[in-house]
Amino acid sequence: MLTTNPFDDDKLHEECGIFGIWGAEKAASFVALGLHALQHRGQEAAGITSFDGAHFHSHRAMGHVAGNFDRDDVIARLPGRTAIGHVRYSTTGETALRNVQPLFAELSDCGFAVAHNGNISNAMKLRRTLSRRGSIFQSTSDTEVIIHLVATSTQSTPLDRLIDALKQVEGAYSLLVLTEEGLIACRDPLGIRPLVMGKLGEATIFASETVAFDVIGATFIRDIEPGELVVVNDTGIRSFRPFEAAKPRPCIFEHVYFSRPDSVVDGTSVYEVRKNIGAELAREAPVEADIVVPVPDSGVPAALGFSQASGIPFELGIIRSHYVGRTFIQPSQEVRNLGVKLKHNANSALIAGKRVVLIDDSIVRGTTSLKIVQMMRDAGAREVHFRIASPPTKHSCFYGVDTPERAKLLAAQMSVEQMRDYINADSLAFISIDGLYRALGESRDSLQPQRCDACFTGEYPTTLTDAEESASGAALSLVASR
Amino acid sequence: MLTTNPFDDDKLHEECGIFGIWGAEKAASFVALGLHALQHRGQEAAGITSFDGAHFHSHRAMGHVAGNFDRDDVIARLPGRTAIGHVRYSTTGETALRNVQPLFAELSDCGFAVAHNGNISNAMKLRRTLSRRGSIFQSTSDTEVIIHLVATSTQSTPLDRLIDALKQVEGAYSLLVLTEEGLIACRDPLGIRPLVMGKLGEATIFASETVAFDVIGATFIRDIEPGELVVVNDTGIRSFRPFEAAKPRPCIFEHVYFSRPDSVVDGTSVYEVRKNIGAELAREAPVEADIVVPVPDSGVPAALGFSQASGIPFELGIIRSHYVGRTFIQPSQEVRNLGVKLKHNANSALIAGKRVVLIDDSIVRGTTSLKIVQMMRDAGAREVHFRIASPPTKHSCFYGVDTPERAKLLAAQMSVEQMRDYINADSLAFISIDGLYRALGESRDSLQPQRCDACFTGEYPTTLTDAEESASGAALSLVASR
């Protein structure tokens, strides 16, 4: 069986994208468009919850936004001038649909819908405590812990109950919460995951990335700040900062791979940063070659940067198929390396006889890199040099990014030279961590880095309660008997 | 309602791709992979017919190859060492599935399956004659005419009956025919549509394009020549040339847009030709500008050629979404031009303040061009110059390409200056017909052109019986009362 996945298996994946709007007719139709533009952050399930002034309405589905939320009848069942939505990477098993967000609960005195990008790193501990007191969990999602903390809080208003709940959680969260009293957007004290605020006419909008504003013609206003809660309702917009101040640590990988190149993250063009990384890489690890070839599509901006800085021509040496599918029957042993050919094909007429610099954004397991190098050699490349637009990925992420366990991260197991040998390249180089910060226009503060770069450095900005308990013997699974 | 289509509506489309194999275990699984690689030629329906030595087996379905032909159970129901397959662009209505190929008929003494790329330009006239004699048509496909001509032929062998039939048809056809006695590949006397032959171990393979060989690791042998029939069975490969000799006229648009850039067509790299067109265009219609921006994805090679020839940097100023869908509810009038933004988004941080050269492969209706120029202006472009990698498309195709009626072809209605004004560009230029031939390394023979370039010049290489009858009053429709 040969596999081609819509997402490249051999990448880290952002697990979620969120979008919310207050104050527009047919709010759900804007959310559908916004989620469509955020699917690179999670394309396997989507949901929208709207509030029409009296009732909450939800629709959640496995699959793409188009096909589920481009239908008149679905949008018509989501009436109201405010709505929030969520796309997610992956969820499996019988409880799959239950884990699709927004999660909604009818609390004793209010409805409460939440869409969450991030990961609560003490969710299992909190869940055990809540369960012992009689709370019944319906999903395996860490997000549900927040709802039960709100439901059992002794504070009086929904906002105070939410703050009470968030003070008990640790980890990464950008949240959109919809209640009868308004739409609440908030970002964890370190601002690990992104969240931006925009405006379209009178309506206020929140999204994971600015591309979701472009698709509906909305204007970017500002980032939600780390530790900030913004409450929007018909009386206006109010901002709260209930948490202790902390130095922000936004995720650096948003610039390397997660965000779309046409997004502006933390005030910086993603495309520009990626080109800078390519240029920096050309300076840090130059090579004599005939053509610069991106591994499509994510390697393209860095390859352009590398080409412009080095003067080596940029060429499309690998063609990517528009058509994807899960598995094809493998006809025979003769057909080797077919997985990558279904998705990628060498432009042999171009490659034959050339010295090639391949540019990719990262190496995770290394399986794709291995096949791509071989494909270049089969196409007649004289030399194959691999340049990577990020430092070696050596550590798992506990903040809402789908990472393989450490044992499967190539860079956690091998030196750069061993990796070069493994993927069979003539040379291999990664950008340095300092080079990466330079591409962002910063000089890395090695005591208190300006970003979360734990996947490269192992320097996690929060405690990791569940992971530590798990390492010391406690059960990790949220679902004991399912 | 806003629409994004998997295919760009504002392009000409090849209507079919075909693939066949003789002499491999699990032949259908190779066909599935080959068709997967040919879906840019037709992605809306697919079918495979196999022959296991005793019985024919068929599966045909609306939709992509993946999802229909990547399943074990489907392939298992298509046993045998030979099989042919077909992907097609579009077919509608109750008879939709009946029009999906391969078509199969149980003739009196043999089974007969056919996959056809092209269009029979006297199909309606032949159909009327056959119908009057008692033949009953089940589809609206011109291909079915071939089968009835074979069924009613008085020749004795299947091959002779096929030749007898083909001598009565006019137009464009690359055919794969599967009978108990072997696999037959053939190409019309002018070779309008492409067809190549390859080899994988002992197996012989035919396909519309060489990329279908790459996906299974097969080797390209040669083009099927115009007017040639190749018969493969266990006794070997034989070639026949039953038609009168004629000067070949292969379709030039295969190089402009239809074929994949990594294919080699008529011995020439499609990618290289497209870069040549871009370079030629830079010479024919130079412009002072800051950046060269391709309309993704088809404009990329020509844009690289233009950039390299002009020295103006190549940049990704338009980002294309990986996610497509049919229709989204339009939330409000405020949201203008949303159709194109769902698919394309301006990289505003890059575009702002720049003089931009946009490169696209062709202009058909002009609707997309209009939106793209506006998108560049909204993103802050100082000037927008449009360069097109083909001559103005002024005439319909009657040889198997989906063209709008002439009245909807922008170039059939307007001069270049009127078109520039309509799409609101600062300048607009198309490559000349001679420049296009130069990019192919040829000098156009204006008396007997080396290619079919009728869509640009109106010089059709065959008579067009049905079209002429229709123009003179006879009914055009194949389906009078459905």
Add this chain to the structure above:
Amino acid sequence: MLTTNPFDDDKLHEECGIFGIWGAEKAASFVALGLHALQHRGQEAAGITSFDGAHFHSHRAMGHVAGNFDRDDVIARLPGRTAIGHVRYSTTGETALRNVQPLFAELSDCGFAVAHNGNISNAMKLRRTLSRRGSIFQSTSDTEVIIHLVATSTQSTPLDRLIDALKQVEGAYSLLVLTEEGLIACRDPLGIRPLVMGKLGEATIFASETVAFDVIGATFIRDIEPGELVVVNDTGIRSFRPFEAAKPRPCIFEHVYFSRPDSVVDGTSVYEVRKNIGAELAREAPVEADIVVPVPDSGVPAALGFSQASGIPFELGIIRSHYVGRTFIQPSQEVRNLGVKLKHNANSALIAGKRVVLIDDSIVRGTTSLKIVQMMRDAGAREVHFRIASPPTKHSCFYGVDTPERAKLLAAQMSVEQMRDYINADSLAFISIDGLYRALGESRDSLQPQRCDACFTGEYPTTLTDAEESASGAALSLVASR
């Protein structure tokens, strides 16, 4: 695996029901209701073709009428004041849907839709001849032969071409044919299968049984006579008798089992005839017993007749489930005879200690009878006497009734005493062939019987060309290489 089928597997089955209407708005909606009432004649597929004065419209589907033809959108796509419909028993394989009727063909000068109840007994021979001349068959249905004979007829009007075709076929057919020129109803010269004519306001209606008139409140007018063609259009109703006169032989099994008890067939109430059979059986084969128990539901009228004639009380000793399904996993060997219990359950409180007379309409394979007797014994019956409301079924039907091959007909293999022993009853008796005719108010003419009773007597009223050729070595299958 345990099976319960919507239809009892252990019965003969009528294979088709047909319904047509001329001259009513929304004709297709009447056809849908009529077909709904005819589903006991064929419940596994259904189709309707309508004609709106300009175009023919068809919808055909596997499954029940409800679920396919009770939907607004389906009926809306079948416009017109005339329409015909068909329900059928069973059709399998890839060609399944192609065999669902009405069949429709676009002939050279007219559209031609046909719905057929019956079976052409020289279809294979005709098919071979037509195929040799170049006709291409799309289904495996014998009905398609009629269409090709019409298509290749040299007669001029559709009616004359139909008559020309029917003169070449042998066997049983009640047909409804829809053309641009009118609706044609016809019945084969022996009138083997039924066909009745009715009226609702100005509209003329045809159906297999009168129950289809009841459901729409229409009035029964008369039977279509054997060998008659009735043509209805806006100019009126005309009757034709193009065939040689013959003594009619309508199917006697319609009275035994096929027709609904509330239908009137050949001027006789089916319910009354079945009660007469039960009474006759009580006289021919009396028994001392405590209760008369019908095998539901088909045995009920005969059981009432038996009870009234014998004075033994009628009781519901077997309860039939309203819920049916195809297969359930068999949990273990302990669970014996479960197939019949899913559908039938003994009313044990009633049965215990009683001498029971079971009444069923027929015995085909005997598998159900065997289980039912055992079920009675398990429930504590003291004696079990089986009485059958038809003579032993010893011969296959070639006229449109689904019969097992002779080797599987219990009565073809065993004497009555052997059958009694096999099903383990204390006594077993069948009504005599003469008793059956008496129940119909007739005295059987043993030289020229008034009915087709070949399934009991082997006296087939027509030649059986295909069956005879097959017996003498020619291939039986219509589909050689599928």
Add this chain to the structure above:
Amino acid sequence: MLTTNPFDDDKLHEECGIFGIWGAEKAASFVALGLHALQHRGQEAAGITSFDGAHFHSHRAMGHVAGNFDRDDVIARLPGRTAIGHVRYSTTGETALRNVQPLFAELSDCGFAVAHNGNISNAMKLRRTLSRRGSIFQSTSDTEVIIHLVATSTQSTPLDRLIDALKQVEGAYSLLVLTEEGLIACRDPLGIRPLVMGKLGEATIFASETVAFDVIGATFIRDIEPGELVVVNDTGIRSFRPFEAAKPRPCIFEHVYFSRPDSVVDGTSVYEVRKNIGAELAREAPVEADIVVPVPDSGVPAALGFSQASGIPFELGIIRSHYVGRTFIQPSQEVRNLGVKLKHNANSALIAGKRVVLIDDSIVRGTTSLKIVQMMRDAGAREVHFRIASPPTKHSCFYGVDTPERAKLLAAQMSVEQMRDYINADSLAFISIDGLYRALGESRDSLQPQRCDACFTGEYPTTLTDAEESASGAALSLVASR
């Protein structure tokens, strides 16, 4: 739009059936068969939860048992030697599937699955209290209240926590509860809804009715007694009686309509009781007539009893279709009363000129009765006398039976004479409440009736907290903002 429903709309409906088994391989396959036999108690959704010694497994689906639980793959995903199942009448809206039982919750120290037949009459009050303490409800089902009471109970064992919970609820419940420690069956202190215990080899079985034992060949042991909890696990069977003793009040309507005629309820054959009711009715309300005709199928046993007691012949004057569907397009105004004809048709040949006694089990809204009488008159009946095998249904049920609101109960609005006039019968009579008890072999104790007969008498055996609060102004809906 005309409607035929699988269930007759004009009946009261039992809302649920339950089935459980402990100690058999492939327990779920037995549950599937048991539920199949209980679908007359609820056919619109079904679910099974199994426990394999380590994990709980659930599958729940809208629709019939066959089609959902007759599939190998579904049963294979429900492993284990113990399982419980549930069929239910109806559930609607977005939360539909959440309301399908068994409900399952992962409590802090155990899994807890519950299947419930009945209705908790103080569910809304309990729900408000639990919600205020932080419990989050996922369904609108009253059954979920039980689970939250168990989850928040301070008792230590699952059994003690269940008893603690049940002591707080009022109303009707037959429950099956599956935990890691065993299978618990229990019945409310008044035993309003039925629950029986049986045995198959070593396995212990519980079901709503004995017919579910018949289908798998299991043996009936005894009724679970009112107020009894039975716990089964591998250590044996234990019985508990934690509630205050009370005089039982089992539902009398089980005998009138809910239970299948082949079930034995409270030690009495349902079929026998229904025949007794018919005979009693013949004595209480005799009539001169020619034939006794049951309204199929529920009126059949009482009609047999009436016929045997009166000597008037029993005849099938109304034929019921095996085929049901939701809605058909109504072709025109001419087609009157079509709804009932789709399901029922008069056997006109029999009815014409006769004086008819119609027997039905009950009259709820009267809509069907009205149509049936008219159908008899249209068929030519000379007189139509209606006899009803239950007293007038005047009061709603709050114990798990789907009753229309009182205003729609015909008998709550009209006298018997007014009803006779409304349905246009020549005479109308209901059995008396005392006659009904006589048919059961009892003399009604008017102070403390032996049965719950509140639907006829209004004498409810429990307080009705929610209904009373609702009448006094509190909100009735369980779902304020959905």
